Amino acid sequence: MQWYEMLKEYFPEEEMKTKQHLNTLLAEKDHYYLDSSEQHVLLYAEFKTFIFVDYMYVRGTKRHKGVGKQLIHKLKQKGKPIILEAEPQDPNDADTSKRLRFYSREGFKEADSIQYTKHSLLTNERVNLDILYWDPSENETQLSIYTKMIQMYEEIHTFKEFEHYHDVHPRAHDVIHFVKQEHNLPS
Known part of the structure; x- marks a missing residue:
């Protein structure tokens, strides 16, 4: 099975980019990467100061065998904060x-000061997503994560969007909001 079909099999349509959009990112963005095999797909962007995981999928028969952990550890070895979008917990x-x-378990925290409503150009649906991040220095603020999300959104999610969807996403500041100051609470 091809990597894009593996993603489509798992991710809801409203969270997907078209294959053409992903191929354009891979061809034209020198910091957007695909790592895939018969058991996994990892699409990510490596910026100068952080990594954004766009899609990570481990085939069902390979889950609980350390594949996902290996993929995350490969990214952690780069020593940069890692940011990703995740569906909120649904009972x-x-x-x-x-x-x-x-x-x-991998040390990711939720950026609860950030509200993000992704707008799908495929389905015209809006989906609330949580922002998770891993910080090797443990000095990253949620405001800094917010700034990185804005950069990622503008460079990855909206890249040549009209060419692929004949529509445009809302601008970053319309869908990603920094909603409160962080609290220094004891762990």
Whole structure:
């Protein structure tokens, strides 16, 4: 099975980019990468100061065998903060809980000061997503994560969007909001 079909099999349509959009990113953005095999797909952008995981999928028969952990550790070795979008926990979808537990075990935190409503140009639906991040220095603020999300959104999600969807996404500041100041709470 090809990498794009693997993604389509797993991710909801409203969270997908077209194959043409992804291929354009891979061909024209020198910091957008595909790592795939018969058991996984990882699409990510490596910026100067952070990494954005666009899609990560591990085939069902290979889950719980360390493949996802290996992929995340490969990215962690770059020593940069890692940011990703995740569906919020849904009691009717066990996969959301499993995914969030996996990222929590890997040291990811939720950027609860950031609200993000993704607008799908494929389905015209809006989906609320959580922003998760891993910070090797443990000095990253949520405001800094917000700034990185704005940069990623403008460079990745909206890249040549009209060419691929004959429409445009809302601008970054219309869908990504920094909603509150961080609290220094004891862990």
